[in-house]
Structures are given as structure tokens and as C-alpha cells.
Amino acid sequence: MSTIKDVAKLSQTSVGTVSRYLNGYPIKTVNKEKIEDAIKCLDFSINPIARGLKTNKTYTVGILIPKLANLFSTSVIEGMDQVFDPLGYSILVCDSKNSLEKEKEKLRLFKDKLVDGIILMPVNNTEQHIREIQENGVPIVLIDRLVNNLQCDGVVSDNVNGVYQAVEAIINRGHRRIAIIAGPQNIYPAKERLEGYLRAMKDYNIEVDHNLIYQNELTREGGYQGIASFCAMDEPPTAIFTSNDETTIGAYKSIIERGLLIGEDISLFGYDQTELCQMVRPQISVVIQPLETIGKRSAEILISRMKGDYTGFPIINRLKTEIVVTNSVKTIY
Template structure:
């Protein structure tokens, strides 16, 4: 690959002139710029983005940290952030947190080493104290789907509590009283909040929840399958399921298919969904929409507003839940459950 020295020699100018023309610094005669551009074209010279970032105050690169690269949720998140940054003519650098504080710490260090102008962090394992300390550095960042006291202006969040209340209330409004909930990993704050929303909706109707009606999964298909297996083994089976993750819902539906359980005739189901995967199931599952596309859009807006002076921050950074109605819920009478 050609070097800047070779470009300068072919154009008959010094290296500093080539560097300044590439970086848009200073003013030069039109014929000088033409000679440099012609030399670059002839030698197929492409400036190094990293080298340019070392010479300038910004790299035009944005770091995005996700838990891992697999799964529809994270794929949708990365895709939307990429689309938003393309419009801003910025480059996306991604890193995985690998389900650990150490993994997330290394991801942030990678972004800093690459001189990223800012970070979008889907952080689950870094402590509030570490994030508060990180906020004291010069590099701005945005937290996706997490709130830290003192960093509210850096957070784009979703109302998980209200979302679960809506999903559970939808089942309650269709006559169901024996409702089971399949939650996510108990160590995840958002998982805890989703289950809490289920509990609050049930308690608001003065309904007791048998402990065995709350199953624990890990947001993967297999855990939804196993949770459904446990629930269907109960002597008093639920008439409805609230699944807090779309992949677990796929596992629930797989169990139902394999065991001749008809939805919604035998069991009603409402699920969380972020990438419309539940719309591809049969029957179409009624869902509470987790608006990851909107969240990613607002996260990029918020971060760019911190990087580029004069760019407006989004007015609303707290997103509310909505129900997407399918045909997986059957209306039943009180006598049906007795």
C-alpha cells in the first residue's frame, strides 16, 4: 500500500502539505490540491482513519458495547445504531461484554484505546460506582436500558414495570386468574422489574400468586421449554402464561406443539418482544413491545448531542410500553377456572 511519503513525492510537495490537505486544514492553491488528489488516485492511497484520529481532536468513531453478538435483540440493536451512525457519517466499533464486569471493562478500554468519540453502553455488570467514575472522563457515553442515579441525563430507558403490568392486565381483562410468569435471570435488574410488574398487576386485583407459578429462565429457548414443562406438571395448571422474553416464548410454543397443547384454546400466552419474532409464530402471539429500534435511535441522538455542539438532544428519553395484539389469548369465564 502506498505511503504518504510516496504521495508527496509524486505530487512534488512535502508530506505536511499532503497531511493538511487530507485533514482539511489550512488553505491551498487549487492546483496544489489537484496535484495531491491526482497523486492519491494514481497510487490508490487511502488515509488511515486511526492515523487521522491521532492528528485530530476526534476520530469519528463510536463504540457500542452489547452483552454478546448473537440473538435477534442484539442484532437489531447493532443494526439500528449502525443505520443511525451512517446518517451521521460516523464509524461504528462494537465489543462484547461477555456477561461479566471484566468483559464490559475490557470493552470500554478497547473503545478508549481506539480513541472513540463516545460510547453507547448496554451495560449489565459494571457497577453504578464504576459508571459514575467513567462519567468524570472527557469521553461522553450513553446508557441503554439502564438508569443510574446521577447519570439520568445519559440514560435512554424503557418502562419495564409498566410493560409487565400491561401484559398481565391484558390476560386479567380476558378473564384469566391462574396466570404464570416465566421470568429471566434473577441477577438481572430488568428481569426483576418485569416479574415485579407481573406481581403488582395481580395484587391490584387482590389475587394471590402461588410460588410455583413464577418460573425462572435465562431468556433462551431451552429455558422457556423447561419452564413450560414444569408449569404443565402442576396439579392446578395455569390457564395463561406471561413470558418475559421472546426466545423463551418460542420454547413455550415448542413445548405446546410437541405435547398437543393448543394456543389459545388450552393455554393463553402473552410475551415480551423486541424484534417481532413472536409475529412469526402461529398463532401470532400477543406481545408487549420492547422498542429497541426507538431506543437505539434516541441513544445515538443523545450521544451525538454530547459530541457535536449545536446538535439537539432528544426530548423524550423514557419510552413507554404498548401492546401488540395477536390471537394467542382466549377470553374465559370465572367458572372455567373453578
């Protein structure tokens, strides 16, 4: 079995340099490339138990997300793994199923497993159980959602401006009766996305009809019921914005079942790109989040915190979104 000494010899670097690389510390790029080539050539692997005993680390990171079976989760986790894997970290991924009790249970599991750090997408604004983990010395980085009254690093999308630009694009195609399927306002991104909608309407001097703001869970059923509510109006909206991928899918199903044509009878603009948005005709206009970048950046911040570097704490990164406007939004001038 190959050892660190073997890696150092083949890569023509010192044992100390190899050790620094394996423990996640920065080294010269030329040495990093040599060491990585030597590791592949020797099929070198680290004994995590031995390393843990020596360093008081498990080289394991806990990742907790409300729902794993969607594009957001798979994409951000892929971004995280691109950072963690080369540094020898294993990831323990759990699903809280949008349940606060399940979130608390999984965080206790992470604590019992002695993870070195946690990346969390919280289900709501409850903070005490998260603060307790922090007080036990385990660094946490939040993604997608921040928590009120909690000092914590976070990586989120610029929800307000993303939705603002989407609603602005709808307005610029002549629409004035613009509806939104919004989420619960105790969820950080749902609150910000509604704020983006309201700002755009205000800036373009369009009076907000609160009957056009449908609040429900950010689920397919929520999107489906939102369309049902709007279609029952005497004067339905001409365009609808859906606040996440699940509501977009539910809204699409509800529209099609009613025999309506998207981009003709009703305009639709969603948040987050899904395979459905790309496959249907016309493709659905969407706000696109930099999902892999969210994963990478959250992992990079957590690496720094696990090394004891708390410079700038708490760091809040707001990443820019972009919009793709298609024929799903009709021009009605």
C-alpha cells in the same frame, strides 16, 4: 481527490458551513441538503486520521451489547447507525456474551481504541468499571438497562407499564392463574417486568401465587424449563407471560413438545416481537418495544455529550411500548 473546498463550491455554501456539517454541528436544512447532494456527486470522503489529528477525535463510537444475534440488537444498532452515519461516525460493535469480565475487557478495548463515546447495554448492576470510563472523560449512554448507584444517561422501555398492560389483557380474557417466567432481579428490565406483573395482579385483586413466578436466566433454556415447572403442577396456570424474546422461544418449544395447543390448552404472551411470534399460528401476543427509536435516541444523546453539551445530565428516556393481543390468549369466561 475532492476537497472540502470542492464540496463548498458545488453546494454553493461556505467552507465553514461544510466543516460544521462534517463535524456534526447543526446547520440550516437547505444547506444540509445541498452539501449532502454535493458529497454524493463528488464521491467525497473524509480522511478520519487527518480529521482526528486536527480535532482530537477519532469519530468512532463503541457499542457493547450482551448478545448480538437477536432482533433487539440488530434493530437498535440500525437505529444508531441512522444517526451516526450521516455525521461521519464509524461504529465499533462488540458482544459481551453476558459476561461481566468480557464487558470489562471490551470497555478497555474501547478505551485503547480512543473511541469518542460508548453506548452500553450492561450485563448487571456492577458500576465501578463503567464509572472509571466516565471519569476518563468518555461519555456513556446506557440502553435497555440502568445501573444502580451510577449517574449515567439512559434510554429504556417503559417495562413496568408494558407488562402491566399485557397482564391486564390476559386478566380481561378471564384468566386468574397467570404465571410469569421472570429473569434475575439484579437485571434492570427483569426487575421492572416482574414489577409490572405484580402491580397488575394487585390492582385486579388477584392473590399472587409465588409458585407461578419462575425465575431463571432470560434464555431459551430458562423459558423451556419454566414451562416444565408449570406443567408439573397439580393445578397449572392457564396463561403464561414470558419476559423476553429468548424465554418466549424456549417456552414455545416446550409447549409444543408436550403436545399442547397455544390459545387452547395454554395461553402465551411474550415480551419482544420475533419472527417466530409472527410466523406461528396463532401468532404470539407480545409487548413491542420501539427498538429503532431506542437506538436513535441513545445516539442523539451521545452526540450531544461528545460535543460537550451535558444539559440535563443524566437524561433518562423511558419510551412507551405497545401490545398486540392475538388468539394465543384464550378467552375463558
